[in-house]
Amino acid sequence: MISSSYFINVVRFTLLVLVQVLVFNRLNFFGFINPMVYILFLYWYPIKENRAVFIGLSFLLGFFIDFFSDTMAIHAASTVTIAYLRPAIMRFVFGVNYEFQSFRLGNATKAQQITFLALLIIVHHMVFFALEIFSLANILLILKKVLAIGLSTLVLCLLFSSLFSVRKE
Amino acid sequence: MQQIINFIVRNKNFLLYVLLLIISLAFTVQSHTYHQSRFFNSSNWITGNIYETTNGISSYFGLAKENKRLVEENKMLRNLLFNKKISTPVELDTTNIRYTIVSGKVIKNSYSDPRNYVTINRGEKDSVQPDMGVITAKGILGIVENVSNKFATVQSILNENSNINAKIKNTNHFGSLIWDTKQYNTVQLVDIPRLVPLTIGDTIVTGAMSSIFPENIPIGTIKKFNLDTSNSFYHIDVTLFNDMTNIKNVYIIDNINRPEILELESNTFSNDQ
Numbered sequence: 001m002i003s004s005s006y007f008i009n010v011v012r013f014t015l016l017v018l019v020q021v022l023v024f025n026r027l028n029f030f031g032f033i034n035p036m037v038y039i040l041f042l043y044w045y046p047i048k049e050n051r052a053v054f055i056g057l058s059f060l061l062g063f064f065i066d067f068f069s070d071t072m073a074i075h076a077a078s079t080v081t082i083a084y085l086r087p088a089i090m091r092f093v094f095g096v097n098y099e100f101q102s103f104r105l106g107n108a109t110k111a112q113q114i115t116f117l118a119l120l121i122i123v124h125h126m127v128f129f130a131l132e133i134f135s136l137a138n139i140l141l142i143l144k145k146v147l148a149i150g151l152s153t154l155v156l157c158l159l160f161s162s163l164f165s166v167r168k169e
Numbered sequence: 170m171q172q173i174i175n176f177i178v179r180n181k182n183f184l185l186y187v188l189l190l191i192i193s194l195a196f197t198v199q200s201h202t203y204h205q206s207r208f209f210n211s212s213n214w215i216t217g218n219i220y221e222t223t224n225g226i227s228s229y230f231g232l233a234k235e236n237k238r239l240v241e242e243n244k245m246l247r248n249l250l251f252n253k254k255i256s257t258p259v260e261l262d263t264t265n266i267r268y269t270i271v272s273g274k275v276i277k278n279s280y281s282d283p284r285n286y287v288t289i290n291r292g293e294k295d296s297v298q299p300d301m302g303v304i305t306a307k308g309i310l311g312i313v314e315n316v317s318n319k320f321a322t323v324q325s326i327l328n329e330n331s332n333i334n335a336k337i338k339n340t341n342h343f344g345s346l347i348w349d350t351k352q353y354n355t356v357q358l359v360d361i362p363r364l365v366p367l368t369i370g371d372t373i374v375t376g377a378m379s380s381i382f383p384e385n386i387p388i389g390t391i392k393k394f395n396l397d398t399s400n401s402f403y404h405i406d407v408t409l410f411n412d413m414t415n416i417k418n419v420y421i422i423d424n425i426n427r428p429e430i431l432e433l434e435s436n437t438f439s440n441d442q
Contacts, residue, residue: 022223025279028414031353032281051182059189068216069279070286070322073193080193084186131197132283 005046013061016041021068024156032145035153036075038065039124040160042083043117047090047098047105058083071132078127082120089119117161118154125150210315210322211277211288217320221290224276228417235417242306268383271295271421273303276320280353280413285325287311289419292319302382302422308410309333309375309386310419321421327353327413335388336376337365343376346388346407353413355392358405365403367394373407380430383422 016038024035041061045054062076069075082089090098093116097103105113125146133142177184211217228235273291291297293316301313303323311325312333324331329350335358336343344360358373371391375382389407397404424430 018219022219028281034281052185055182055185055189059193062193067213068211068220068277069282070211070288071282071284072199073196077190077193077197080186080189084182131194 009045009057012041012044013057017061017064017068020065025069029152030148033149033152035149035156036121036124036128037153037156037160039079039082039117039120039153040157042079042086042120043157043161044105047103051087054086055080055083074128074131077131078124081127082124085123086120089116089123093119113161114154114158117157118150121150121153121157122146125153211286212292212315212317212320212322214317214319217276217288217290217292217317220276220288221320224274224290228274231415231417238306239418267425269423269425271297271423273297273321273419273421275416275419278414278416280325280327283329283350285327286314287323287325287416289321289323289421290319291421292317292321294318296423297321297421298423300381300427302379302386302424303419304382304386304422305411305416305419307412308388309382310411310416312381313421323419325413326356326409333382334376334378335373337361337367338372338374338385340365343378344403344405346373354409356389356407356409358407359397359402361403361405363396363401363403367391367403367405369393373405380424380427381422383424 020036020038024037027034038061042058045057059076059080062079063073065071065075065079066073093112094103094108108116126142129142129145129149133145211220271291273289273295275287276290277288279285279287287303287310289303297313297316299313299316303310303313309326311323311328311331313321314324315322326333326346327348327350329348331346331348333346334343335346342361342365344358346356346358348356361367369391373388373391375384375386375388377384387410389409389411392406392408394403394405396402
């Protein structure tokens with residue numbers, strides 16, 4: 001069981017990096033919309049695992065994306081932020097019962113799943129574009145990008161997560 | 170001591186997070202003020218090879234168009250050659266060469282970020298070095314920033330750190346070419362003095378002040394211009410000749426005299442001190 005979840009996460013990690021840099025970074029829908037589907041890794045990652053490992057893995061994921069897209073370490077900074085904040089977001093969305101042993105993401109209601117994903121995306125994009133544009137004078141531009149790209153990321157992530165849905169056991 | 174250890178154990182996730190965040194912020198802030206990092210860029214072995222492999226597949230789709238573009242360029246060069254009056258047979262004077270040219274292909278292009286970099290499939294083994302100019306058949310593309318053995322990253326003119334010497338064609342009024350990160354087909358030319366007569370549609374070319382680009386490489390045409398806040402310099406929007414979303418074949422220019430120019434300039438500067 002442990003080795004199979006380990007294997008699945010490695011495959012997910014690799015595939016999401018490749019899909020992100022080879023497909024979605026080249027999308028340029030309307031000239032600027034490049035959805036960041038790799039956030040799904042943090043959405044799918046098992047809840048009960050060691051937190052330090054999770055934070056380290058998220059940092060690596062962001063760093064690999066940065067490698068490919070020449071963005072220094074902006075992806076890494078924003079991904080590690082949502083990795084650290086994930087328990088707080090889960091407590092906000094699912095209430096205390098997510099800490100129970102029997103809790104599974106697949107058992108939560110659709111609305112809860114979408115809220116959870118949307119919150120991850122909003123926080124990630126806020127940090128990302130604030131760092132990328134790096135000036136308070138352009139706050140409207142930051143908000144515009146967060147809104148447009150966040151929405152496209154959300155739609156694509158929902159499509160992906162329904163395509164490769166976690167098995168209900 | 171015990172308390173410190175307890176504190177570290179209790180907050181180890183938070184401390185790990187802060188540590189990783191500081192590492193990434195350090196890299197990021199450094200790139201805002203200065204160049205790309207020497208090591209963390211897409212010219213390295215892994216990313217370069219992955220991009221080259223996928224590019225080998227996807228490049229087949231644009232092959233017909235790319236061929237047509239190259240034929241157009243050949244046609245233009247032939248036109249130039251045939252219409253030039255040369256009395257003696259053409260002979261390349263090898264003692265007087267100033268620029269050498271390496272051809273290359275774009276394997277990764279981006280134009281939607283504030284800091285765009287292009288990756289090309291030429292590197293140290295093709296004698297590409299940092300600070301060489303990169304152009305396409307239509308106009309300039311950028312300056313080589315990092316080089317690995319087989320690949321190089323190019324700081325595109327669509328990069329807020331980019332700053333290239335440019336002038337208005339057939340005059341000697343020069344300014345700096347920068348990008349305001351808004352549109353990928355428009356760059357800005359600043360520091361042209363107010364007394365220069367300008368017309369919409371005038372051609373902008375590279376200037377002679379740079380030791381990277383040869384003079385008179387086309388850049389674009391004037392789209393609109395107005396005076397800046399001090400009312401003494403123009404702020405000019407330039408429409409690029411290049412379609413930055415669709416570039417394939419590039420030429421990397423090596424100025425053979427560049428080391429000499431740089432050495433002379435640094436000597437002059439240190440003499441002034």
